[in-house]
Amino acid sequence: MNPVVGIAAFVAVTLATAAIGFYGLRISRTTGDFYVASRTVPPWWNASAIGGEYLSAASFLGVAGLILLSGTDALWFPVGYTAGYLMLLLFVAAPLRRSGAYTIPDFTESRLDSKAVRRVTSLIVVMVGWLYIVPQLHGAALTIRITTGLPSWVGSVAVVVVVCLTVVAGGMRSITFVQAFQYWLKLTALAVPVIFMLLVLAGTGATPLAEPVTNPTGLPSAGLYQNMSLLVALLFGTLGLPHVLVRFYTNPDGQSARRTTLIVLGLLSVFYLFPTAYGLAGRMFAPDLAQSGQADALVLLLPGRLIGGTAGDLLSALVVAGAFAAFLSTTSGLVVSLAGVISQDVLGGSVRGFRVAALISAAVPLAFAFSTDSLALAGSVGLVFAFTASTLCPVLLLGIWWRGLTDAGAIAGMVTGAVLCGGAMVAGAIFGSAATPFWLAQPAAWSVPAAFAVMVLASRATRSRVPSTTSRVMTRLHTPERPLETVRQTAERQSVQGQSSER
Amino acid sequence: MTRVRVTAPRSAARPAVDSREAAQESEVGQVFVRSLIRSQLRLGIVVAAGFLLILVAFPLLLGLVPGLAALRIAGIPFDWLLLGAGIYPVMGISAWLYIRSAARNESRYRDLTEDKG
Numbered sequence: 001m002n003p004v005v006g007i008a009a010f011v012a013v014t015l016a017t018a019a020i021g022f023y024g025l026r027i028s029r030t031t032g033d034f035y036v037a038s039r040t041v042p043p044w045w046n047a048s049a050i051g052g053e054y055l056s057a058a059s060f061l062g063v064a065g066l067i068l069l070s071g072t073d074a075l076w077f078p079v080g081y082t083a084g085y086l087m088l089l090l091f092v093a094a095p096l097r098r099s100g101a102y103t104i105p106d107f108t109e110s111r112l113d114s115k116a117v118r119r120v121t122s123l124i125v126v127m128v129g130w131l132y133i134v135p136q137l138h139g140a141a142l143t144i145r146i147t148t149g150l151p152s153w154v155g156s157v158a159v160v161v162v163v164c165l166t167v168v169a170g171g172m173r174s175i176t177f178v179q180a181f182q183y184w185l186k187l188t189a190l191a192v193p194v195i196f197m198l199l200v201l202a203g204t205g206a207t208p209l210a211e212p213v214t215n216p217t218g219l220p221s222a223g224l225y226q227n228m229s230l231l232v233a234l235l236f237g238t239l240g241l242p243h244v245l246v247r248f249y250t251n252p253d254g255q256s257a258r259r260t261t262l263i264v265l266g267l268l269s270v271f272y273l274f275p276t277a278y279g280l281a282g283r284m285f286a287p288d289l290a291q292s293g294q295a296d297a298l299v300l301l302l303p304g305r306l307i308g309g310t311a312g313d314l315l316s317a318l319v320v321a322g323a324f325a326a327f328l329s330t331t332s333g334l335v336v337s338l339a340g341v342i343s344q345d346v347l348g349g350s351v352r353g354f355r356v357a358a359l360i361s362a363a364v365p366l367a368f369a370f371s372t373d374s375l376a377l378a379g380s381v382g383l384v385f386a387f388t389a390s391t392l393c394p395v396l397l398l399g400i401w402w403r404g405l406t407d408a409g410a411i412a413g414m415v416t417g418a419v420l421c422g423g424a425m426v427a428g429a430i431f432g433s434a435a436t437p438f439w440l441a442q443p444a445a446w447s448v449p450a451a452f453a454v455m456v457l458a459s460r461a462t463r464s465r466v467p468s469t470t471s472r473v474m475t476r477l478h479t480p481e482r483p484l485e486t487v488r489q490t491a492e493r494q495s496v497q498g499q500s501s502e503r
Numbered sequence: 504m505t506r507v508r509v510t511a512p513r514s515a516a517r518p519a520v521d522s523r524e525a526a527q528e529s530e531v532g533q534v535f536v537r538s539l540i541r542s543q544l545r546l547g548i549v550v551a552a553g554f555l556l557i558l559v560a561f562p563l564l565l566g567l568v569p570g571l572a573a574l575r576i577a578g579i580p581f582d583w584l585l586l587g588a589g590i591y592p593v594m595g596i597s598a599w600l601y602i603r604s605a606a607r608n609e610s611r612y613r614d615l616t617e618d619k620g
Contacts, residue, residue: 075586079558086554086594090547090601231558255609258602265598269591276587280579401544471533478540480609 005313006147009320013185014162017328020177043256047263049176050247052183052325053333054081054264055271056132057139058381060186060326063272065295066379067279068286073227074279077382078272080231084238084385085268089261092239094254095400095477102249103340104242104392111399113467114407120414122345124391125242126361127418129338131384132241133331133365134372138380139296140327141369146297147320156369159324160362163332167339167358176250182329183267189322190274193303193315197281200307226442230382233444237385240392243333246340253481278302299323335361383425386444390417390451398455400477405455406465413455420447532616539612543605550601557593561585 059081066074101107104125109118137156144155166178238244251257282289282298286305289298300323303315338361339354347353391414398405398413424443428436439446459466467473565582574581 072582072586075583079586079590082591083554083558083594086598087551089598090551094605227562255602255606258605262595262598262602265594269595272591273588276583280583280587401540474540475533475536478543479536480613 002313002316003148003150005317006144006320009147009317010144010158010324013321013324013328014158016181016185017162017166017178017325020181043251043260043263045176045180046247046250047260047267048180048183050179050244050260050264051267051271052179052181052186052329053243053247054241054268054330055183055186055326056330056381057136057323057326059272059275060190060323061139061142061296061299062135062379062381063275064278064282064299065297067276068282068290068295068298071283075276076227076230077234078276080234080385081238082265082268082272083231084235085261085265087235088239088244089258089265091397092245092400093248093257093261096245096396097248097251097257098254098477098479098481099473100476102246103337103344104240104245104396105341105345108395108399108410111467111473112405112407112410113469114410117395117407117410119345120411121392121395122341124414124418125341126338127422128240128384128388128392129242129334129361130365130368131387132243132381133334133362134368135380135384136327136331136334137366137369138372139323142296143300143320143323143327146294146300147316153370156366159327159331160366162328163335164359164362166328167332167335167362168355179329179333182325183271185325186322186329187267187271187274189318189325190271190278190299193307193319194274194277194281196311196315197303197306223438225445226438229386229439229442229445232448233382233386233389233442236389236393236444236448237387239396240388241385242337242341242392243330246333246337255480275299281306331362382442383428386442386447387418387421387425389444390421390447393448394451394455398452398459402456402459403470403474404459404463404466406459406462407467408462408465409455409457409459412458413451416454417447417451420450535612535615539608542608546601546604546608550597554593554597558590561590 059078063074063077063081066077096107099107099110101110105118105121108121109115137159140155140159141152142155144150144158145152148154248257248260251260278299282295282302286298286302289295289301294301300316300319303319304312306312307315335358339358342357342360343350343353347357394413394417395405395410399410421443424440424447427440431440565585576584
C-alpha cells in the first residue's frame with residue numbers, strides 16, 4: 001500500500017479530533033462539565049458517543065479478522081458485543097443513572113457504605129482499563145506497520161500522544177462530541193468501501209459468492225463450550241466496562257438512559273453488518289492473509305486488493321482513518337474514566353490531578369503494549385470482557401437488585417473473580433495459545449458463576465454487615481425521578497449544593 | 504478562559520434525604536418500592552430469558568434441520584445471514600418491549616404513591 005495514504009489518513013483523523021475537541025473545550029467551563037458533560041447531552045448524541053467509544057480495534061479490525069480465521073464461530077463476537085447492551089439495558093442502565101454516582105467506585109461506595117469496597121473497585125476498574133487499552137495500541141501498531149511501513153511503536157505512541165492531548169485539554173464535554181463524530185466516521189469508513197466492492201464485483205461478475213465456508217487455515221472449529229463461554233463473557237462483560245458506564249451519567253434521567261441504550265443497540269447492529277461482510281469477502285478473496293498470520297489486517301488491505309488505482313487508495317485511506325478513529329476513541333474514553341477514578345482516589349479530585357492521572361492512565365498500558373505481543377485483537381478483548389464479567393458485573397448486578405449484599409461479600413466476590421479470571425489469562429499467556437486447554441482459554445463460563453457464588457455466600461455469612469442505608473439507596477435506584485422537577489432544576493439544586501459544600 | 508476547581512461532592516449527587524425519600528422510607532412506602540423492584544427484576548429476567556432462548560435456538564435450528572445450513576439467499580449462506588444479520592432485529596424488538604413495560608411499571612408506581620398525597 002502507498003505509505004502516504006496511511007500517514008495522510010492518520011493526520012486527517014487527528015486534526016478532525018483536535019478541531020472538535022477544541023470546539024468542545026470552549027464550552028467546557030464548569031466542574032460538572034469536566035467529568036460528565038453536565039448531563040445535558042441529548043440521547044442521539046449520547047448514543048453515538050457510546051457507539052464511538054465502544055467500537056474499538058477489536059470491532060473494527062478484529063471481528064473481520066476472526067471471521068476470516070474461524071468463520072461462523074466468530075460471528076458470536078459481534079452478536080455478543082451487541083447483546084451486552086441488551087443486558088445493560090435490562091439490568092443496569094436506569095438504576096445506575098438514578099444512583100447519581102459518577103463512576104463505578106462511587107456507586108459501590110455509596111451502595112455499600114464502605115471505603116474498602118471503593119478501593120477494591122477502583123483497583124479493578126484501573127486494571128480493566130489498562131487491559132483494554134493494550135489491544136487498542138496493538139491495533140494501532142499493526143495499522144501503522146501495514147499501511148506505512150514505519151516501525152510498530154510509532155502507531156502506539158502516536159495514539160497515546162493524541163489521546164493525552166485531547167483529554168488533558170478538554171475533559172468529557174469535548175470527548176462526547178469527538179466520540180459521536182467517530183462513530184459515524186467508523187461506520188462510513190467500513191460501509192463505503194463495502195458498497196464500492198459490491199459494485200465492482202457485480203460489474204465484473206467474475207466470482208460468484210463461491211465457498212465462504214472453506215476454512216483457510218484448517219484450524220478446528222471451536223466447540224460448544226468455547227462459544228457459550230465467550231457469549232457469557234461478552235453478555236456480562238459489557239455491564240462492567242468503566243468507559244461505557246460513565247456515559248450513562250450523562251443522561252438526564254433513568255428513562256432517557258434506557259432510550260439511549262436502545263439507540264445504541266440500533267447503531268451497533270448496523271455497524272456490525274460491515275465487519276461481517278468484510279470477513280465473508282475475505283474468506284473468498286483474501287484467504288492468504290489468514291495463512292500468513294495477518295488476519296487482523298484484512299479490513300485494511302481488502303479494499304486496495306479488490307479495487308486498484310486511485311479509487312483503491314482513497315478507499316484504503318478511508319478505512320485507515322476509521323481504524324485510527326477506533327483506537328483513538330476507545331483509548332480516550334478509557335483514559336477519561338481511568339483518570340476520573342485515579343484522580344479522585346489518589347490525587348484529591350482537582351482538574352490538575354485529573355490531568356496528571358490522564359497521563360498515568362495512558363503511559364502504563366503503553367509500556368505493557370511494548371512488552372507484549374499482539375494476539376488476535378478480538379480474542380484479547382474477549383478476555384478483558386471475561387475479566388469484567390467476573391469482577392465488576394457481579395457487584396453491579398447484586399448491588400442493584402439484591403438487598404443482602406454486604407461490603408465483605410462484594411470484596412470477596414470481586415477478588416475471587418479477579419484471581420480466577422486473571423490467573424487463567426496469565427496461565428494462557430505462559431502456555432501459549434496452542435497448549436492452553438480450552439476451559440482455560442475461555443474462563444468466563446466458570447469464573448463468572450464462581451464470583452457470583454462467593455459474593456452471595458460471603459454476604460450471607462456476614463449478614464450483620466448489611467448497611468443501614470440499604471433501603472434508602474435501593475429506593476433511590478429504582479423509583480422514577482419526580483416528574484415535576486425538570487432537569488434544569490435538578491442541575492441548579494445540585495450546583496447550589498456543590499457551592500455550599502465548598503465552604 | 505476560566506478554570507474551575509472540581510469541588511462537587513464525589514458521590515451522593517442527590518441530597519442524602521429529601522422529603523420525598525423520607526415518605527418512601529415509611530413502611531407503606533417501602534411496600535410499594537419493593538413491589539416496583541420485584542416487577543422490574545421479573546421483567547428484566549423474562550426478556551433476557553426470551554432473548555437467550557432465541558439465541559440458543561439459532562445454532563440448534565441449523566444443526567437439527569439438515570440442508571438449512573447449505574441454503575443460500577442471494578448467494579449468501581443461510582447460517583451467515585441468520586447469525587450475521589437476523590439476530591439483531593430480535594435484540595432491538597426485545598429492548599423496545601422492555602422499555603415500554605419498564606416505563607409502565609414506573610408510571611403504575613407513580614400513580615400509587617401520588618394518590619397518597
